[in-house]
Amino acid sequence: MLPTVLVLIHLQPESQATVSAAFNVITALDPSALDDALTRHADEIRVVLTNGTVGIDASSIARLPKLELIGALGAGYENVDRDAARARGIVVVNGAGTNDDCVADHAFALLLGAVRQIPALDRACRDGVWRDDLPFQPNFSGKKLGVIGLGNIGKKVAKRALGFDIEIGYHNRRPNPDVAYTYFDSVLALAEWADYLVLATPGGAGTKHLINAETLAALGSHGYVVNVARGSVVDTAALADALERGVIAGAGLDVYEGEPAPPALLIESKRVVLTPHVGGRSPEAVAASVQLFVDNATRHFAGTPVLTPV
Secondary structure, eight states: OOOEEEEOSOOOHHHHHHHHHHSEEEEOOSHHHHHHHHHHHTTTEEEEEEETTTOBOHHHHHTOTTOOEEEEESSOOTTBOHHHHHHHTOEEEEOTTSSHHHHHHHHHHHHHHHHTTHHHHHHHHHTTOOGGGSOOOOOSSSOEEEEEOOSHHHHHHHHHHHTTTOEEEEEOSSOOTTOOSEEOSSHHHHHHHOSEEEEOOOOSGGGTTOBOHHHHHHHOTTOEEEEOSOGGGBOHHHHHHHHHHTSSSEEEESOOTTTTSOOTTTTTOTTEEEOOSOTTOOHHHHHHHHHHHHHHHHHHHTTSOOSSBO
């Protein structure tokens, strides 16, 4: 008999088919459906499939006495209550590595779009505005890129930047001895040095509003910031003010505070490029993450170590 999984996130038909081949699936995409599933199927559910944004809280975990495994698609797992899971011996896994290339690609799309003002130029062209009536945009290449969070995604962003003759600096909690890039021991120092900041750091309390008014002022009027990490890393109000006053030149955000509602303070700004948290979404990335979840579950129920524990 197949184990039962409670799915808390929307799955495309292909992903649904992959999961359904390995599990008996119960889907709950809103609080009412979740409460119903926890009430009616608590003694059946052995696995939960979620993501970092939706997560699963301690109260829901407490209502699932047979729960053994929680899987988060993608790299994020910040809203999974790992303390509650750990207290029960519940294994938590994620999709580490499955969407790294996709996120790094998207970070560059946002950065190029912001620096070269691609969305604004697209609109102007459609409105019949010729180039002589538009301001010049700066070169993209030959600048300095600061990466905040030089993990797998951050390294891929840095690798892509090298093709544009861009100098790389980074900030982590500690230096990485395996890279030759310049290490900065504070976000502020990195911002003062950089022309571009790309945020690829984990979310959570430790990085909340890591990018604030002081950091943006240090980045300066020719600087650009791109966030493909978590919305909480950037102080939205400070960013909106910095964009409006020209404290920085522009921004690209795939994530923002208050998701899924659009960031009201930013949507009228012509200096920011916005996308709705799609940086890690591609057919290839999602398929790989779903398959990794199934592989992790298969190993767990076979009594062998999972591939990507968190």
